Amino acid sequence: MASVLFSTIGQAVGGPFAAGIGATVGASLDSALTRRGSADDSYVQQSAYGEEVRALFGTTRSAGHLVWALPPAAGGGRKGDGRREADASFAIAVSTGPVLEIGRIWADGREIRSADGVFAFDVTMRLHSAPVARPDPLIVAAEGAGGAPALRGLSHVVFEGFPLGSFGNRIPSLSFELVADRDTPDAWLGVVAADAGISVGQGASPIAATGFVSSGAARSDDLQRLARMSGAELALVDGRLRLGGAAREFDVPFDERLQPGGDTDLEQQSVRTEPPTAVSLIYIDPDREYQRGLQRAARDRAGRQVQLSWAMSSSAAGAMELSRRLLLREEAGCDRISLQLPPRWLHLSVGDEILLEDGGRWRIIRRDIRNFVVTVEAERNVVVGSLPPASSDPGRSLPLPVMPVGPTSLTVFETPVPVFGDGSTVMVAGGGDASWRGADIGVMTNGEVKSIGRLEAGRAFGTLLSPLPMGPDTIWDERNVILVDVPGSESLLSRDGIAVLSGAGLIRVGNELIQVRDVQRQGDGALRLSGLLRNRFGTRGPDTGWPIGTPMVELPASGVPSLSISAEMIGREQLILAEGRGDPPGGTEFSYHVEGRGLAPLAPVHVSARIRADGVFECRWVERRRSAWIWSDEGVLPAQQFVWWLRAPGGEVRNLAVSGSQLLLDAQQRLALLGTPWSLGECRLEAVGDGPEWVRCSPWVNF
Numbered sequence: 034m035a036s037v038l039f040s041t042i043g044q045a046v047g048g049p050f051a052a053g054i055g056a057t058v059g060a061s062l063d064s065a066l067t068r069r070g071s072a073d074d075s076y077v078q079q080s081a082y083g084e085e086v087r088a089l090f091g092t093t094r095s096a097g098h099l100v101w102a103l104p105p106a107a108g109g110g111r112k113g114d115g116r117r118e119a120d121a122s123f124a125i126a127v128s129t130g131p132v133l134e135i136g137r138i139w140a141d142g143r144e145i146r147s148a149d150g151v152f153a154f155d156v157t158m159r160l161h162s163a164p165v166a167r168p169d170p171l172i173v174a175a176e177g178a179g180g181a182p183a184l185r186g187l188s189h190v191v192f193e194g195f196p197l198g199s200f201g202n203r204i205p206s207l208s209f210e211l212v213a214d215r216d217t218p219d220a221w222l223g224v225v226a227a228d229a230g231i232s233v234g235q236g237a238s239p240i241a242a243t244g245f246v247s248s249g250a251a252r253s254d255d256l257q258r259l260a261r262m263s264g265a266e267l268a269l270v271d272g273r274l275r276l277g278g279a280a281r282e283f284d285v286p287f288d289e290r291l292q293p294g295g296d297t298d299l300e301q302q303s304v305r306t307e308p309p310t311a312v313s314l315i316y317i318d319p320d321r322e323y324q325r326g327l328q329r330a331a332r333d334r335a336g337r338q339v340q341l342s343w344a345m346s347s348s349a350a351g352a353m354e355l356s357r358r359l360l361l362r363e364e365a366g367c368d369r370i371s372l373q374l375p376p377r378w379l380h381l382s383v384g385d386e387i388l389l390e391d392g393g394r395w396r397i398i399r400r401d402i403r404n405f406v407v408t409v410e411a412e413r414n415v416v417v418g419s420l421p422p423a424s425s426d427p428g429r430s431l432p433l434p435v436m437p438v439g440p441t442s443l444t445v446f447e448t449p450v451p452v453f454g455d456g457s458t459v460m461v462a463g464g465g466d467a468s469w470r471g472a473d474i475g476v477m478t479n480g481e482v483k484s485i486g487r488l489e490a491g492r493a494f495g496t497l498l499s500p501l502p503m504g505p506d507t508i509w510d511e512r513n514v515i516l517v518d519v520p521g522s523e524s525l526l527s528r529d530g531i532a533v534l535s536g537a538g539l540i541r542v543g544n545e546l547i548q549v550r551d552v553q554r555q556g557d558g559a560l561r562l563s564g565l566l567r568n569r570f571g572t573r574g575p576d577t578g579w580p581i582g583t584p585m586v587e588l589p590a591s592g593v594p595s596l597s598i599s600a601e602m603i604g605r606e607q608l609i610l611a612e613g614r615g616d617p618p619g620g621t622e623f624s625y626h627v628e629g630r631g632l633a634p635l636a637p638v639h640v641s642a643r644i645r646a647d648g649v650f651e652c653r654w655v656e657r658r659r660s661a662w663i664w665s666d667e668g669v670l671p672a673q674q675f676v677w678w679l680r681a682p683g684g685e686v687r688n689l690a691v692s693g694s695q696l697l698l699d700a701q702q703r704l705a706l707l708g709t710p711w712s713l714g715e716c717r718l719e720a721v722g723d724g725p726e727w728v729r730c731s732p733w734v735n736f
Contacts, residue, residue, distance in 0.1 A: 241351025268384020457631025464494025633724020
């Protein structure tokens with residue numbers, strides 16, 4: 034911020050040259066006030082050449098480097114639907130050291146793999162831990178045995194068939210929960226120090242960390258950060274560098290100190306800088322999905338502040354304790370003294386402690402020998418023991434659970450009367466669980482899958498929570514209600530009666546189409562549906578009603594995927610495929626037996642039969658046609674052909690071909706039909722044509 038501010042001021046005062054000077058001054062001020070590490074970059078996925086892959090310690094979250102990829106492969110679309118979703122195969126380098134296992138994975142900040150190893154979609158993943166013995170077989174197959182990079186010094190993850198549709202058909206930025214080792218933080222310090230030829234002594238403070246990400250710049254940066262975490266100081270012991278351990282102590286009496294200019298006042302040889310008022314530590318909080326956290330230890334005074342940003346995984350309590358220790362050390366380091374000693378003190382080294390007569394302990398940070406005078410510079414050394422517990426609040430985390438996308442559940446049906454448009458069709462509806470995101474619907478035709486549409490997520494889809502008895506189909510069913518479990522759906526809404534009569538609120542329960550007027554949400558995903566119009570579009574339910582667990586699906590007003598059928602298809606099996614993210618390769622299959630309900634002529638209604646006083650048998654009915662399902666101005670239509678069936682009390686069955694809307698039989702005709710005069714029995718009419726019998730036949734009528 035200071036660089037921006039000073040650059041703006043410089044631009045206003047002296048033009049571009051002054052702006053550059055102001056930016057330099059501001060950057061220096063930023064650097065002095067704020068000390069940053071690599072925590073801000075630990076989630077950024079890299080892909081540029083020359084970027085350094087970091088080393089990992091413990092368990093932490095880190096992004097990687099895209100080191101290999103195949104061109105995305107288009108897929109997921111069907112012939113004629115124009116949809117193309119791609120998947121990709123690629124490799125991500127995650128560490129220069131070994132990786133024992135992978136936990137959770139995030140893509141563009143969204144968790145796509147749970148701690149249990151469950152992905153939100155189907156993908157193949159392989160982990161290769163350094164040192165890698167041989168290249169991944171997918172890379173070998175793509176690049177050839179002679180051209181496949183082995184990536185021997187890099188732990189890397191290979192994804193095969195990673196779906197890109199949810200990420201704009203691009204490879205998302207991935208970050209991983211990685212277990213590099215199960216050692217203690219002291220062991221990490223030993224590994225980093227050993228690379229620099231530095232030994233580690235005993236006595237360092239325990240490091241309250243569960244993971245650490247290398248800075249990627251130099252081992253010296255990592256060594257400095259780990260040393261500051263543990264409180265270990267660098268010392269020169271027997272000509273070798275050592276971190277931590279017990280320091281050598283020396284009493285330096287007053288008369289041994291050479292006083293320049295005859296000055297005997299120790300205060301004139303000391304320098305005190307302004308101590309910081311606070312230390313803010315930015316860290317990685319594993320309790321909050323490894324998001325960055327901040328803990329601050331502060332004094333009740335004004336002054337400069339120190340801000341540290343380390344790619345260190347720690348709990349909030351551990352980070353708070355570390356920030357308090359760092360503040361104490363920063364305060365102690367503000368007191369420094371400079372002493373000049375005679376040659377007999379040549380054995381003093383950096384890291385030694387000198388004790389003065391006032392009881393102060395000072396750690397040597399610099400030694401200079403000139404003209405047989407040993408000049409040492411030391412800072413006050415404060416032994417930080419156990420600190421009283423302090424309150425620390427990591428904040429609230431609201432992680433989204435990984436919900437593997439479930440497969441598509443299909444319901445395929447026909448109706449005697451067209452629901453959407455004209456003609457006879459096989460219609461497809463369905464849904465899935467709360468994680469379901471839709472599916473492309475196709476039909477197998479002559480060995481080829483042809484798209485017929487798509488089912489979108491968000492529609493009500495569930496099962497009955499209570500039985501649904503049968504109700505009237507000629508008036509509103511105000512007695513029965515539908516109680517259904519439809520988690521995650523908000524699309525089914527209450528409508529007024531006019532809207533329902535115009536086609537709104539259509540659902541399918543079992544094989545029955547119902548229209549709903551009133552929708553009440555009961556909580557926990559339950560809906561109470563009332564104000565019902567039953568047996569719509571020529572459908573009908575069983576006389577016993579629908580039991581608990583019967584599937585229910587909402588049918589949108591815009592229509593559903595459908596397949597037009599002809600009379601030649603009646604009796605055949607039609608294979609229907611649903612291909613969504615949770616469906617198996619090739620799609621979820623559903624085999625449907627085509628009945629031809631939309632092709633079957635409709636049975637007549639209002640059938641009545643009687644023996645008149647003049648001995649003539651009279652049967653009347655009213656024809657039904659799909660084109661006249663709603664009153665229209667089509668005029669007089671040609672008479673339908675029917676088969677009239679008679680069932681006598683003795684069980685004999687006879688039939689006659691009839692047309693029109695009535696049948697009259699006198700006594701002679703009745704005698705000729707059955708061989709005996711009959712005055713009791715039952716009859717029904719069957720419309721001549723193809724399709725299910727229950728669509729074409731009226732109920733039996735007694736006379």
